[in-house]
Amino acid sequence: SQLSSARYGKDNVRVYKVHRDEKTGVHTVVEMTVCVLLEGDIETSYTEADNSVVVATDSMKNTVYGVYPWPQNLKQDISNGLTKVMAKQHPVTPPELFASILSSHFIETYSHIHAAHVKVITHRWTRMTIDGKPHPHSFIRDGAETRNVEAVARRGGGITIHSGISGLLVLKSTGSAFHGYIRNEYTTLPEVWDRILSTEVECGWTWKPFAGLSAVRQSVPKFDRAWQASRDITLKTFAEDNSASVQNTMYKMCDAILAAVPDVATVDYSLPNKHYFEISGFPSCGVPDRGANKKADLSWHKGLKNTGKDAEVYAPQSNPNGLIQCTVTRQ
Ligand SMILES: O=c1[nH]c(=O)c2nn[nH]c2[nH]1
Numbered sequence: 001s002q003l004s005s006a007r008y009g010k011d012n013v014r015v016y017k018v019h020r021d022e023k024t025g026v027h028t029v030v031e032m033t034v035c036v037l038l039e040g041d042i043e044t045s046y047t048e049a050d051n052s053v054v055v056a057t058d059s060m061k062n063t064v065y066g067v068y069p070w071p072q073n074l075k076q077d078i079s080n081g082l083t084k085v086m087a088k089q090h091p092v093t094p095p096e097l098f099a100s101i102l103s104s105h106f107i108e109t110y111s112h113i114h115a116a117h118v119k120v121i122t123h124r125w126t127r128m129t130i131d132g133k134p135h136p137h138s139f140i141r142d143g144a145e146t147r148n149v150e151a152v153a154r155r156g157g158g159i160t161i162h163s164g165i166s167g168l169l170v171l172k173s174t175g176s177a178f179h180g181y182i183r184n185e186y187t188t189l190p191e192v193w194d195r196i197l198s199t200e201v202e203c204g205w206t207w208k209p210f211a212g213l214s215a216v217r218q219s220v221p222k223f224d225r226a227w228q229a230s231r232d233i234t235l236k237t238f239a240e241d242n243s244a245s246v247q248n249t250m251y252k253m254c255d256a257i258l259a260a261v262p263d264v265a266t267v268d269y270s271l272p273n274k275h276y277f278e279i280s281g282f283p284s285c286g287v288p289d290r291g292a293n294k295k296a297d298l299s300w301h302k303g304l305k306n307t308g309k310d311a312e313v314y315a316p317q318s319n320p321n322g323l324i325q326c327t328v329t330r331q
Contacts, residue, residue: 003046003047006039006043007039007117008042009038009060010060013035013036013061013064013065014033014034016031017029017092025136027137030093030122031123031125032092032120032123034064034118035117036063037118038060038110039113039116040053040110041053041112041113064087064102065087066087066089095149096151096161097220098120099119100161100213100216102116104116104212104213107153107154107155113155114155115154115157117151119150121166122148125140126140127139145166145169146166146167147163147164148164148166149161149163159213163204163227165203165204165230165234167201168234169198169199170235170238172198175241176195177195177242178191178192196314198276201269202269202270203230203253203270205261205264205268206264206265206268207265208263208264233256246271246322250271251326253269254267258329266327269325272324273321273323275316275322276315278297279297279306279313279314279315298313
């Protein structure tokens with residue numbers, strides 16, 4: 001046997017950081033979940049039980065928090081002017097900068113490490129509005145939506161960054177159609193000109209590569225703007241597009257983000273189609289009975305009309321779901 005690839009590290013490192021503005025008393029909080037994975041000359045730790053090449057994953061966790069296990073290292077690092085990777089001593093926003101600082105640190109500190117992959121998931125803590133005013137130190141978790149960043153620092157290869165959004169659950173009650181698709185002996189889905197569309201947005205944008213940490217620092221003002229633009233474009237396109245399909249609507253989102261964010265090279269989406277079916281007689285197999293049993297809708301109950309334009313009550317489907325994916329690049 002031979003080792004064909006390897007990377008290891010610490011996942012689910014949960015970090016919370018508060019900034020206290022002494023003058024205004026306003027607190028700002030950030031909560032993240034970080035994953036660090038390293039690649040390099042580490043084969044012998046797998047093949048020969050040689051731990052001399054292992055940066056302990058516990059040390060990686062300490063590095064994320066910024067607690068050096070050996071104080072002298074800190075003095076040494078300071079004398080070397082090393083980039084000290086510390087949530088305590090470094091900005092943790094924008095996440096693209098924090099992920100780049102963290103990944104660069106591992107390349108700078110361990111000569112046998114050739115690539116450092118750092119994923120930073122930022123959770124929502126939205127400032128509360130109380131009596132019409134932003135509260136100085138109270139926040140609400142308004143959704144499972146996260147802002148995500150994956151930075152990879154490579155020895156001699158600069159830094160690549162992929163930013164994104166996950167868990168943004170949306171629904172529209174009309175403005176979506178799906179017809180004109182292939183019909184054959186496997187097709188039971190009726191064409192529809194007015195349907196509910198719901199999805200949980202997973203999207204991302206890959207930045208043009210950065211030469212190194214200083215190039216990332218110079219781009220810092222662009223990261224928050226790109227996230228806000230991508231989120232706004234996603235919601236606006238979802239709401240306003242008279243959607244012919246998930247495919248076409250997501251392509252329009254990608255196209256608009258590429259137009260709005262010049263430093264982004266590609267945009268990608270992965271959208272589940274979370275179906276809401278009209279109530280009809282579902283045979284035990286769960287496949288909607290669209291043909292045989294016309295009485296299968298609610299009309300069996302006092303002639304209730306609940307299909308087509310009269311439909312108001314639907315059955316949200318947990319599974320199966322459509323899954324539509326794409327990556328769009330500049331021409
Ligand atoms: O938007 C849609 N795209 C599809 O490919 C599909 N297939 N069934 N329903 C669908 N809706």
